[in-house]
Amino acid sequence: MNRIVITLLLFIFVSSSSFAQERNGEGREKMRSRIEAQKISYITQKLDLSPKEAQQFWPLYNELEKKKHDIRVRSKILFKKLYRGKDSIPEEELLKISDNLIDLRLENVQLEKSYHIEYKKILPAKKILDLYHTEKQFQGMLLRQIKEKGRRQHGK
Template sequence: MKQLILFILLLNSATNFAQGGEKIKERIKAQKVAFITDKLELTSEEAQKFWPIYNEIEVKKEELRKESVLKRKEKKPEDLTEEEAKILLNEMLDIEDQKHELNRELVSKLEEVISSKKIIALMRAEREFDRKLLDRLKEFKDRRQNRRN
């Protein structure tokens, strides 16, 4: 009985942790949407056409990111044979090619919806958002580290 209770508590904790991670991802996504919308100064008509295209490509990019991470985590580099390393390297390069193709697809589709200037502004806004997100993460880690010390 104690084991069952312990198992349920652990399962509940894991579920809450996973849900917390999803909530954070959703908050970040919402902030990114607001940031990009502001930076691009999208009209409501542009936004209605822009976001479905952008979100579709982002989902595909996220799938590639996950695939890339899984491939890199399968084995440590030092545990790979030279042949396995070559195969992994080619798979990683293929994923990078697919990401590049997705960027081309995004630009191609967005050119029908917004100006080239706004597409360039989008690229800049994405980099700026990522940079700010990384800065905030670094600040958070620094604060956590300072609390521990």
């Protein structure tokens, strides 16, 4: 239990300093890398993988995360295109953009499904479900930190 508390406190401290560094000019890519490292640390601690499981799991997980990141980048490009010229883009082009956005969502779901199948080959069901729960917990922690940071900035 103490290990969890210490890990969480360390995580919060590192995250806070990371957000401060972002404000001081550190690039988004470095921030993303730091968050990914924190996420890996958090997942590692929560899943308690055996050495054999870890050796098989992490390459798969990292591969999936890279593919999901690529989908997010492609989606972001479409949204930027949409909001830069939403009022001047012809209806046919808007339909293409909306179709492409749905296709990217479907691609993401298919990725999740295919990697879920791969995870089942190397991890027990409990650890797979723990992974999904842990990822949600991590997202929640990040959102709370962002909200808190916003409150502190607006409260000043």
